[in-house]
Each structure stands twice: as C-alpha cells, then as structure tokens.
Amino acid sequence: MKLSREELKGLMKNKLMKAGLNEKHADIAAEVMTWSDERGYHSHGAVRVEYYSERIAKGGITANPNFTFKETGPCSGMFDGDNGCGYAAAKEAMDIAIEMAKKNGIAVIGISNISHSGSIGYYTEMAAKNDLAAISFCQSDPMAVPPGGTEPYYGTNPISFAAPTADDRTVVFDMATTVQAWGKILDKRSRGESIPDNWAVDEKGNPVTDPNKVNALLPIAGAKGYGLMMMVDIFSGIMTGVPFGKHVSSMYHDCSKGRELGQMHIVMDPERFVGLETFKRNMSATCDELNAMPTADGYDKVYYPGERAQMRKEKAYKTGGIEIVDSIYEYLKSDDIHYNRYDHKNRFAE
Numbered sequence: 060m061k062l063s064r065e066e067l068k069g070l071m072k073n074k075l076m077k078a079g080l081n082e083k084h085a086d087i088a089a090e091v092m093t094w095s096d097e098r099g100y101h102s103h104g105a106v107r108v109e110y111y112s113e114r115i116a117k118g119g120i121t122a123n124p125n126f127t128f129k130e131t132g133p134c135s136g137m138f139d140g141d142n143g144c145g146y147a148a149a150k151e152a153m154d155i156a157i158e159m160a161k162k163n164g165i166a167v168i169g170i171s172n173i174s175h176s177g178s179i180g181y182y183t184e185m186a187a188k189n190d191l192a193a194i195s196f197c198q199s200d201p202m203a204v205p206p207g208g209t210e211p212y213y214g215t216n217p218i219s220f221a222a223p224t225a226d227d228r229t230v231v232f233d234m235a236t237t238v239q240a241w242g243k244i245l246d247k248r249s250r251g252e253s254i255p256d257n258w259a260v261d262e263k264g265n266p267v268t269d270p271n272k273v274n275a276l277l278p279i280a281g282a283k284g285y286g287l288m289m290m291v292d293i294f295s296g297i298m299t300g301v302p303f304g305k306h307v308s309s310m311y312h313d314c315s316k317g318r319e320l321g322q323m324h325i326v327m328d329p330e331r332f333v334g335l336e337t338f339k340r341n342m343s344a345t346c347d348e349l350n351a352m353p354t355a356d357g358y359d360k361v362y363y364p365g366e367r368a369q370m371r372k373e374k375a376y377k378t379g380g381i382e383i384v385d386s387i388y389e390y391l392k393s394d395d396i397h398y399n400r401y402d403h404k405n406r407f408a409e
C-alpha cells in the first residue's frame with residue numbers, strides 16, 4: 060500500500076491521540092515516524108504505532124507530561140521528559156540545544172526519563188538544517204553481549220551525527236551499534252532460515268547460526284562496537300542519572316511503567332571553530348570527493364551518509380508514495396487502539 064505523506068502522518072497521529080496522547084506530541088511522533096518511513100527506515104516508522112498505542116493506553120507513556128528544563132551552565136542543561144513521548148522530548152531538547160549553541164557556541168543537553176525516541180537522525184538533522192553540527196546518542200533495552208560475555212548488557216544504543224554543507228545536501232549518519240536489530244532475528248525465525256555467525260550468540264556466549272538459539276546480539280566490529288555502545292550508555296545514561304547498562308528497561312515488558320530512558324544531544328556552531336562558510340564549503344568538498352571516487356566492482360557510486368536515505372525518499376514520492384505493509388495500514392485505519400501484543404514477560408517480545 061502506498062500512501063501520501065499527509066495520509067500516513069494523519070493516520071499515525073490519529074491513532075496515537077485515540078490511545079490518549081496529547082495532540083502536540085502525537086503530531087511530533089507522527090512526523091518523526093513519517094521521516095523514518097519515507098527514508099526507508101521502516102523499522103522505526105508506522106510499524107511502531109501499535110506498540111506506542113499500547114504503552115500510552117496502559118500508562119507507560121505519560122499522555123500529558125510535565126517536561127522540565129534546567130540550564131546548568133551557559134552551554135549545558137538537563138531536560139526531564141516525565142516519561143512522556145520520547146519523540147516530543149527529544150525534539151524539544153534539540154530546539155533548546157540549537158538556540159543555546161547559536162548563542163554560546165556549544166550545547167550539551169542531557170535528556171532523562173523519556174520513552175523511545177525512534178530514529179535519532181531526525182534530531183541531528185534538525186541542527187544541521189540550522190547550520191550547526193550535532194551528535195546524538197540514546198539508550199535502548201539490553202540485548203547485546205560484550206565480547207567474551209554470556210548475557211545481554213547494552214542495547215542497540217544508536218549514534219547519529221549530522222552536518223550542513225554549502226548546498227542543499229545534509230550529511231546525516233544514523234546507526235545502531237549492534238550488527239543487526241532483534242527484528243531481523245525474529246524475521247529469520249519465522250522464515251526458518253539460518254543467520255550469519257557474526258550476528259548473535261547463544262546462552263554460553265558462543266556464535267549461533269540457528270536464530271532459535273539466540274540469547275544476545277553482537278556489537279558491530281567486535282570490541283570496537285562494544286566500546287561505542289558503552290560510550291552511548293555513559294553519555295546518555297550514567298551522565299543523565301537514569302538506569303544504565305543491564306538496568307535499562309525493556310521495550311516489550313510491562314507497558315504500564317515509564318521507561319526512564321536517557322539521551323544526549325551535543326550541538327556545535329562551526330562559526331566558533333573554523334568559521335561557518337569554510338566549514339560548509341569543505342563539507343560540500345568532502346561529499347563531492349567521496350561521490351567522485353572510482354568504485355569497486357559491483358558498486359555504482361560512493362555515497363556520503365544520509366545520501367541513500369534521501370534518494371529513497373525522493374524515489375518514494377516519484378513512485379506513488381510511502382510503501383506501508385497492508386496489515387499496518389488496516390490497523391491504522393481501524394478503530395482498534397491495540398491488540399495487547401507487546402506486554403511481555405520475556406525481554407525480547409517473542
């Protein structure tokens with residue numbers, strides 16, 4: 060099913076409001092999920108609406124939260140999300156970070172007590188569209204094993220950075236720090252297919268190819284990815300005072316409780332460093348150089364981060380709209396709020 064931007068966003072917003080979320084936050088959540096779906100990040104688009112609706116309806120996402128912000132210095136502050144909509148909290152905190160970085164050169168905003176905030180590239184892109192460079196990290200539920208370990212300790216803890224160029228391009232890098240998402244394991248199970256041996260481990264910490272034996276996911280690039288997921292947890296979790304490491308709450312467990320997640324936005328004004336014009340000119344030059352590089356066999360082009368997502372978006376609108384799975388469209392159109400599918404005892408929502 061292909062939908063226009065307006066139709067998809069409208070359906071998602073209505074459903075979240077029907078579940079009880081206030082209109083402003085429903086609008087922001089629907090906007091960020093549309094941003095993900097139109098760029099082909101379907102893992103963080105409409106597929107999530109039913110889960111959020113269940114958590115909102117059961118009280119695990121505060122429908123009308125009291126967001127608070129405390130400036131702790133000229134370039135720092137703490138934003139508390141009152142376990143409300145993570146999308147709205149992360150966006151509002153980025154609005155504050157943008158204003159602070161424009162005024163004082165740098166902004167480091169810790170965000171505490173939020174629910175899932177989706178594709179975090181949305182927030183770093185906001186800064187880049189304002190001629191600023193930004194980094195964002197956030198916690199997610201424990202499902203990755205450290206090298207040599209046997210138990211899940213860190214989440215898929217994503218990292219994003221974004222920067223403007225001198226033209227209409229924006230570099231937006233946005234990735235999870237595990238080799239694969241848990242959803243890919245479930246997908247392989249349902250198809251009866253095996254998985255590559257670098258995706259996950261069993262209960263003894265040994266690599267597995269049978270998706271039914273998976274106990275934890277592996278970090279990207281071994282110990283290096285483990286270090287990155289720890290960095291994310293330190294800056295967005297330990298630094299903001301929320302539960303960290305294996306104490307981070309599970310997405311699919313007890314939908315009546317707030318998730319108490321942490322996130323951090325770091326925003327810099329290039330004007331305070333090399334100068335904005337030079338920064339943007341050299342950002343364009345680096346993108347041009349990457350695009351012009353001769354390619355290896357089997358590759359059509361070298362892309363800068365975010366370029367393929369932008370191309371997917373343009374292609375979607377040229378070919379009739381955003382592709383949404385039929386069953387998700389039926390759910391969004393229906394009067395049902397949720398089907399009680401996400402309140403699991405099991406941390407991995409099997």
Ligand code: NAI
Nearest residue numbers: 177178179180199215217231232233234235362363364365
């Ligand atoms: P991915 O693997 O599709 O892409 C990762 C990055 O690599 C992107 O910035 C992409 O632009 C870049 N990239 C990929 N192939 C490229 C190529 N050939 N040339 C140049 N650049 C290339 O992303 P992943 O890791 O699957 O994450 C998907 C989304 O999930 C992200 O939006 C992320 O923020 C979100 N996420 C959110 C979590 C949360 O708890 N809020 C947890 C984990 C992921």
